[in-house]
Amino acid sequence: MRDMLVVGGGYVGLSAAVAVKQSAPHLQVEVIEAAPEHVWQKDERASAIIAAASRMLEVLGVWGEILPEAQPINRMIVTDSRTSDPVRPVFLTFDGEVDEGRPFAHMVPNVAMVRALRGACEQLGIPIRHGLSATGFQTRSTRNEVTLSDGGTIDTRLLVACDGVRSRLRDMAGIKTVSWNYGQSGIVTTVEHERPHEGVAEEHFLPSGPFAILPLTGNRSSLVWTERTAEAEQLVASDDLVFEEELQRRFGHKLGQITVAGSRKAFPLGLTLARAFVAPRFVLAGDAAHGIHPISGQGLNLGFKDVAALAETVVEADRLGLDIGALDVLERYQSWRRFDTFRMGVTTDVLNRLFSNDMTPVRIARDIGLGIVERLPRLKSYFISEAAGITGEDGPRLLAGSAI
Structure with a gap:
């Protein structure tokens, strides 16, 4: 019998497995992963990690290992223009630290993050079983009986579904979603450039969608390039010369000549919000609970917020002698996370619809709005705090940098 099984x-x-096991070492925690063991090492992508998430990773003992490969984002520039515009005026800038020596976000290679978390699992004695998926489960009074793809079964007091935006476990649990497709795809790749970026991230709002330039270590940047799906597929399939020419038109010449330094892939973009995050002995976390547009760079960070809330819910219930899989216990996690997730989903949806729009009256209105925010320091500070996940004293302790 496992206390918590993470799929x-x-x-x-x-990180959910590490957070629970670190604070409650006596609990039996296990992770199963459908992918073969070494697939994660081939991930060339990088992710924006906000200050609250880096605080949590610091408490989990992995941030020190990640930090040498992390690039601080010292400043964020927002422009609104067309691809053909010779000049892209800056309407909004964000800079500054949320804590001394801690910027509001870092860019972290996904490989570095997974490597550090897997190392923490090994140190804590958390088994990770590869090549296995959950093909079904039956909820009993005191456990979930999970059927595996190899024909075996695992009994667990709490089943945590972290199996992505197309979660099979969510469907098995009978949890419905609110979802739609934006007709856009996000092209993700890495580029090298002649001049240093100085830790500056840029978000160019173009008619087809946002074009984000996110700094990596060295003279490199990670791109999240939103295009309508048909155009994105054509760009990904095009030869290097055509792709780099289209890329340079959007990237600009501020950092000199650019070259593509990694593979390029396109991912369909949409909004998916689970109608419930919990069921008896069952929890959704990460993309299984919510998939949002990358316009705000908050997708992974919402998942880390889920981890902080779930770990505190489980560990505190265990300390009080409560059943960690009981629905009334899990409702605390749901109440903590569902509103924040819904709010972020609506925010990214509105921003994408507002800025992926070339109508002149809409452009004028949004540019006036950006200009107003730029001229109000208190409002800018509020937005920076929100983006960094610094939301007050009522949030999970891990996000504030405190142990559970």
Whole structure:
């Protein structure tokens, strides 16, 4: 019998296992992952990690290992223009630290993050079983009986689904979603450039969608390039010369000549919000609970917030002698996370619809709005705090940098 079985060995699943096991070493925690063991080492992507999430990773004992490969984002620039515009005026800038020596976000290679979390699992004695998926489960009074793809079964008091936005476990649990497709895809790749970026991130709002330039260590940047799906597929399939020419038109010449330094992939973009995050002995976390547009860079960070809330819910219930899989216990996690997730989903949806729009009256209105925010320091500070996940004293302790 396991106390907690995590399905999904990505960042959210691994950090959930580490957070619970670290604070409650006597609990039996296990992770199963459908992918083969070494697939994660081939991930060329990088992710924005907000200050609250880096605080949590610091408490989990992995941030020190990640930090040498992390690039601080010292400043954020927002422009609104067309691809053909010769000049892209800056409407909004964010800079500054949320704590001394801690910027509001870092860019972290996904490989570095997974490596550190897997190392923490090994140190804590958390088994990670590869090549296995959950093909079904039956909820009993005191446990979930999980059927595995190899024909075996695992009994667990709490089943945590971290199996992605198309979660099979969510469907098995009968949890419905609110979802729609934006007709856009996000092209993700890495580029090298002649001049240093100085830790500056840029978000160019173009008619087809946002084009984000996110700094990596060295003279490199990670791109999240939103295009309508048909155009994105054509760009990904095009030869290097055509792709780099289209890329340079959007990237600009501020950092000199650019070259593509990694593979390029396109991911369909949409909004998916689970109608419930919990069921008896069952929890959704990460993309299984919510998939949002990358316009705000908050997708992974929402998952880390889930981890902080779930770990505190489980550990405190265990300390009080309560059943960690009981629905009334899990409702605390749901109440903590569902509103925040819904709010972020609506925010990214509105921003994408507002800025992926070339109508002149809409452009004028949004540019006036950006200009107003730029001229109000208190409002800018509020937005920076929100983006960094610094939301007050009522949030999970891990996000504030405190142990559970």
